[in-house]
Structures are given as structure tokens and as C-alpha cells.
Amino acid sequence: MKEITSSQNSLLKECRKLLSRKYRLKNKQYLLEGKHLVAEACQAEITLPYIFIDDLQLASLPWLKNYQQSLILLPRGLLIGLTEVESPQGIVAVAAMEETLPPARWSGRWLLLDRVQDPGNVGTMIRTADxxxxxxxxxGKGSADRYSPKVLRALQGSQYHLPVLNGDLTELLGKMAETLLIFGTNLDKQALDIRQAPRAADLALIVGNEGQGVSKELLEQTDHNLYIPIIGKAESLNVGVAAGILMYYFALFDS
Amino acid sequence: MKEITSSQNSLLKECRKLLSRKYRLKNKQYLLEGKHLVAEACQAEITLPYIFIDDLQLASLPWLKNYQQSLILLPRGLLIGLTEVESPQGIVAVAAMEETLPPARWSGRWLLLDRVQDPGNVGTMIRTADxxxxxxxxxGKGSADRYSPKVLRALQGSQYHLPVLNGDLTELLGKMAETLLIFGTNLDKQALDIRQAPRAADLALIVGNEGQGVSKELLEQTDHNLYIPIIGKAESLNVGVAAGILMYYFALFDS
Incomplete structure (x- = not known):
């Protein structure tokens, strides 16, 4: 097994750059921290060019059996430089981005994010969609980077369970509308109470930016715009919670 | 209006200590950062002994009219020392804790948190309950401190809209069970699918620790234990999202 012992090692310096979005996009690679995320990537047979471990015992984990060529031993002090967490679990992998193309024909239920900026919200919503x-x-454009460490932590591996695409929502909606019922979300009381939403097995549900909601332009392209009634005195719901209530409404109660 | 210009000012040093839980509990005071949270506290007529502002224009805000005696001008550089946010909004207040006692007779729908540790989750769940x-x-004991800056940010003022108590859940459940239907939550498939849950206008819903869920001891004290079906491949839902789905299930669909 290879081993790196110097912080000046050129491969290590290269991998450290993947903590920034710019280099992730340039190299088409990203970092996965912790046993759970790396195990999910292995199960999904994601290409992992390098897997840094600080403990030889990790090398014998059964889910690493097809990745022995990628293993590199790295002291704990240097491993910390590859993560944003304070107490890493002793394993960090470099994963190759895999581009997911839109389906030729849209079917099933899709969640669309319009400029959702908080990484925790983006990760949680993909996990809930799963x-x-x-x-x-x-x-959609302007949403948090799905490959950022914070999004990946909130995702808990769900990115390997269902397709996650990047795209221009305005452009995609035209094609989607051929086969999907399109729902926007809008706090405006002119929207439709979630309880009056028509039933649909094939749909797109758009949720929006934390402060501004779904853009006016997108709301005009939908079949229906929904709201969740606020019964108490809160001004609004957290977008991740609202998306969860809406997705489970369609998944469980709308049939 | 009073003004503080030195970082060594004894009042300022005393207030800065409120960033730690220990001093919050000792002084029975906590810090509120930003216009939105301070405005909510003013509207709720919370006692605010000190309100630090870095801009005289803020002093003329209409919701501050009953708090003119509390205002203290403080340069931006010193105001930053009173918050955890990188770009404070120019206003930080010291608020007095107000103890909320349990009602003599429990009625309505109550959310109970068993050792929920993430401040964002605790704040979001109280906001959703609102x-x-x-x-x-x-x-319940072991939950994140409701007066920590992170919980307060996620709360967005909801703590002034509905009672939030601290208590020993095991002890309280006995009394609650006299008038409320008690629901636990449990990923275990022996629990009841949320869609089969009986209807109830007066209920307690217990959600639990991020990793361990609701304690076994509490699950044995409930009338029913519920689970939200996982349709895809995710192992679980974020507890804040799960609590939102369950609370809105009772609020909207269960009547």
C-alpha cells in the first residue's frame, strides 16, 4: 500500500484543493469523508481514485475489497487537512463526478430546487426525496453545490440512490410539462391549499430560495401553485421541512 | 443614550459571558442577535435590560419605543464580540429568561423532544410546531439549549408564540396521559404506519435523539408508536423533517 508522510506531497496538495468548489468543477472530483459516505460510494461502484486512511485496520473493511489499489496510508495530522470536520473518522476518499443526463421521457415524482442556498437544506431535501x-x-442554477462537504454530510449517501441533475429549470419545465404535472410552492394565499392539490403519480414539485421562494418566472410555468397552511403565528416553515411535508403528502396521502 | 467604547467595560464583559450556557443559566439571561429576533421579543414584551446598537438610526425603530431606557450605543467592532454570526445586523439585546410552568391540565397538541442535540433541529422543530x-x-433533558444562539436563529421568534418548557419527559408523561393521547416515534416496523394513526385533537408526540431515536423507556409509556414509511433507499429521515411531516399530519390530514 502507498503511504504519504509529507504535507508537501504533490498528490495530497492537489486533493486538498477539492475543498473548494472551483477545483471540484475543474477536476470533476470531490471529497467524501467518513466510513458511511465512503461505504455508500463503494456500494454504488463509484470511481474512487484515492482513498486516504489513517489506520491500517480500515484497509480490511469488506466494502473496500474492490478498491485496494486506491488505498493510501496517511497520518491523522494530514488527513485532517482533507476535511472540514473537527474529528474525522480516519477515511477520506476522492470520488469522480458522474454526469447524470435528463431522462428522454420524464416520469415519476421529481423534486426541483430553485436557488436553495443552504447546504444543509439541499442535502436534507435530496435525502427526503430518496x-x-x-x-x-x-x-437549478444558484443552488448550493451538491459536492460540497456540508451537502454531502446532510445527504448521508442518498446521492447514490436516485439521480441528482443540475439544470436550468426554466428550460427543463417545457419538456417536463409533456408528461408531468408541475407544482410550484408559494406562500401567497392565492395559491392552492395542499389539501386541495390534485393527485398525480407523475409530477414535478418546485421549492425555492430560503428568503425569496420560487421565482415569479417559474411560478408562471406551473400547473398549480401550492401552499402549506400556517395555523399558528410562525411566518413560514423551513424550506427543508416544507419540502418534506409536500413530498410525503404526494407519496403517502395522495393516492 | 448610554455609550460604551471600551472592550474592557465591565457590563460588556458580563454580557459577553452569555455566549456560554453556564452563564446563561446562572444569570437567567440570554442574547438575541438581529432586528427580526429583537423585534419579536419587543412585540412579546419580553424584559430586555440592555439593547446594544451600532447605529443611531436603529434607535428610532418604532418597535423599540418602549425600550429606550435599555439602548446602549456600541461600535461595530465591539458588537461583533456579542454574537457568533460573522456579519451582525447592528443590534444585540440581552433578554431575561421567563420560566414557563406546565399547565394544570394538558390540552391541545404538544411536541416532546427526547435528547434532540442539534441546535438547528431543535429550533426548526419549535418553529414547525408553531x-x-x-x-x-x-x-426533555439532554436536548440542545433553547437559549443558544444557533437554536434562537433557527427559531426565528417562535419561542414567543407558544410555550416552550423544560422538563423530565418520563415524569410529565404520567400527568399528560390523563388528558392526551401519547404517540412515540420509532423506526421499528412493529410501530404503526402514520396512515393508521388514530385521530386526536389532544395529543403528545415524542421525537427523539438524532442517532438513537426515542428512548426505550419512553416508548413503553406511549399509547401508540408511529413510523413514517421509507419508500426509497434512505436509511432514515432527518428528525426535523420527520417531526414536520408528523405534526402536519395531525394538524391537516387527521380530521
Whole structure:
């Protein structure tokens, strides 16, 4: 097994750059921290060119059996430089981005994110879409980077369970509308109470930016715009919670 | 108006200590950062002994009219020392804790948190309980401190809209069970699918620790234990999202 002992090692310096979005896009690679995320990537047979471990015992984990060529031993002090967490679990992998193309024909339930900026919200919503049996998620322009360490932590591996695409929502909606019922979300009371939403097995649900909601332009392209009634005195719901209520409404109660 | 210009000012040093839980509990005071949170506290007529502002224009805000005696001008450089946010909004208040006692007779819908540790989750769940028209929230032992800056940011003022109590859940459940139907949550498939949950206008819903869920001891004290079906491949839902789905299930669909 290879071993790196110097912080000035050129491969290590190269991999460290993947903590920034710019280099992730340039190299088409990203970092995965912790046993759970790396195990999910191995199970999904993702290409992992390098897997840094600080403990030889890790090398014998059964899910690493097809990745022995990628293993590199790295002291704990240097491993910390590859993550944003304070107490890393002793394993960090470099993963290759895999481009997911839009389907030729849209079917099933899709979650569309319009400029959702908080990494925790983006990760949580993809994880909820996975749990609710959605077909996939589309991240519109201006949404948090799905490969950022914070999004990946909130995702808990769900990115390997369902397709996650990047795309221009305005452009995609035209094609989607051929086969999907399009729902926007809008706090405006002129929208439709979630309880009056028509039933649909093939749909797109658009949720929006934390402060501004879904853009006016997109709301005009939908079949229906929904709102979740606020019964108490809160001004609004957290967007990740609202998306969860809506997705499970369609998944469980709308049939 | 008073003004503080030195970082060594004894009042300022005393207030800065409120960033730690220990001093919050000792002084029975906490810090509120930003216009939105301070405005909510003013509207709720919370006692605010000190309100630090870095801009005289803020002093003329209409919701500060009953708090002119509390205002203290403080340069931006010193104001930053009173918050955890990188770009504070120019206003930080010291608020007095107000103890909320349990009602003599429990009624309505209550959310109970069993050792929920993430401050964002605790804040978001109280905000969702507010939105869903719940009667109140009880934070069991081991839950994140409701007065920590992170919880307060996620709360967005909801703590002034509904009662939030601290309490020993095991002890409280006995009394609650006299008038409320008690629901636990449990990923175990022996629990009841949320769609089969009986209807109830007066209930307690217990959600649990991020990793371990609701304690076994509490699950044995409930009338029913519920689970949200996982349709896809995710192992679980974020607890804040799960609580939102369950609370809105009772609030909207269960009537």
C-alpha cells in the first residue's frame, strides 16, 4: 500500500484543493469523508481514485475489497487537512463526478430546487426525496453545490440512490410539462391549499430560495401553485421541512 | 443614550459571558442577535435590560419605543464580540429568561423532544410546531439549549408564540396521559404506519435523539408508536423533517 508522510506531497496538495468548489468543477472530483459516505460510494461502484486512511485496520473493511489499489496510508495530522470536520473518522476518499443526463421521457415524482442556498437544506431535501420514493432531484442554477462537504454530510449517501441533475429549470419545465404535472410552492394565499392539490403519480414539485421562494418566472410555468397552511403565528416553515411535508403528502396521502 | 467604547467595560464583559450556557443559566439571561429576533421579543414584551446598537438610526425603530431606557450605543467592532454570526445586523439585546410552568391540565397538541442535540433541529422543530398550531413544546433533558444562539436563529421568534418548557419527559408523561393521547416515534416496523394513526385533537408526540431515536423507556409509556414509511433507499429521515411531516399530519390530514 502507498503511504504519504509529507504535507508537501504533490498528490495530497492537489486533493486538498477539492475543498473548494472551483477545483471540484475543474477536476470533476470531490471529497467524501467518513466510513458511511465512503461505504455508500463503494456500494454504488463509484470511481474512487484515492482513498486516504489513517489506520491500517480500515484497509480490511469488506466494502473496500474492490478498491485496494486506491488505498493510501496517511497520518491523522494530514488527513485532517482533507476535511472540514473537527474529528474525522480516519477515511477520506476522492470520488469522480458522474454526469447524470435528463431522462428522454420524464416520469415519476421529481423534486426541483430553485436557488436553495443552504447546504444543509439541499442535502436534507435530496435525502427526503430518496426516502419518499421520488424518481430524482434537479438542482437549478444558484443552488448550493451538491459536492460540497456540508451537502454531502446532510445527504448521508442518498446521492447514490436516485439521480441528482443540475439544470436550468426554466428550460427543463417545457419538456417536463409533456408528461408531468408541475407544482410550484408559494406562500401567497392565492395559491392552492395542499389539501386541495390534485393527485398525480407523475409530477414535478418546485421549492425555492430560503428568503425569496420560487421565482415569479417559474411560478408562471406551473400547473398549480401550492401552499402549506400556517395555523399558528410562525411566518413560514423551513424550506427543508416544507419540502418534506409536500413530498410525503404526494407519496403517502395522495393516492 | 448610554455609550460604551471600551472592550474592557465591565457590563460588556458580563454580557459577553452569555455566549456560554453556564452563564446563561446562572444569570437567567440570554442574547438575541438581529432586528427580526429583537423585534419579536419587543412585540412579546419580553424584559430586555440592555439593547446594544451600532447605529443611531436603529434607535428610532418604532418597535423599540418602549425600550429606550435599555439602548446602549456600541461600535461595530465591539458588537461583533456579542454574537457568533460573522456579519451582525447592528443590534444585540440581552433578554431575561421567563420560566414557563406546565399547565394544570394538558390540552391541545404538544411536541416532546427526547435528547434532540442539534441546535438547528431543535429550533426548526419549535418553529414547525408553531406553524402547525401546536399548543406547545417540551424539551426533555439532554436536548440542545433553547437559549443558544444557533437554536434562537433557527427559531426565528417562535419561542414567543407558544410555550416552550423544560422538563423530565418520563415524569410529565404520567400527568399528560390523563388528558392526551401519547404517540412515540420509532423506526421499528412493529410501530404503526402514520396512515393508521388514530385521530386526536389532544395529543403528545415524542421525537427523539438524532442517532438513537426515542428512548426505550419512553416508548413503553406511549399509547401508540408511529413510523413514517421509507419508500426509497434512505436509511432514515432527518428528525426535523420527520417531526414536520408528523405534526402536519395531525394538524391537516387527521380530521
Amino acid at each position: 426516502a419518499a420514493g421520488f424518481a430524482g432531484v434537479v438542482l | 406553524a402547525a398550531g401546536f399548543a406547545g413544546v417540551v424539551l
